[in-house]
Amino acid sequence: MKMKRAHDVPLARQVVEKLRELKRINSGPFLFPSGGKGGFITAEGLRKTLIQIGYAKEKICIHGLRATASTLLNESGKYRPDVIETQLAHSNKDAIxxxxxxAQYIPERQKMMQEWADYLDRLRAGE
Structure with a gap:
């Protein structure tokens, strides 16, 4: 984590399935390996990979994906801002x-992530 603190991330069943798939494919210690010095893919490495598979440079950045998710989740009105911000590992600006x-809001975040994954599946299916 960027903030050097633990951050539990509830995952949708679709994500768990993909991670299990990756574990079967990759024999090393990382699910997302890289030839770089750390041995695992970085945000920049992910961005470059997305460009290589057909996304134009100006159309994609990891921060933009996070911002889009935050915006759509907030606009849906279904989730409390605290839940969304916690999922994104944003720190609370109110020091007190x-x-x-x-609070980690795990049950709410789990529900939100499952609904988000289902929404992305519907988009991919053209619904």
């Missing part, structure tokens, strides 16, 4: 609230 509130 951050000092007292250490």
């Amino acid at each position: 609230r951050a000092a007292y509130n250490h």
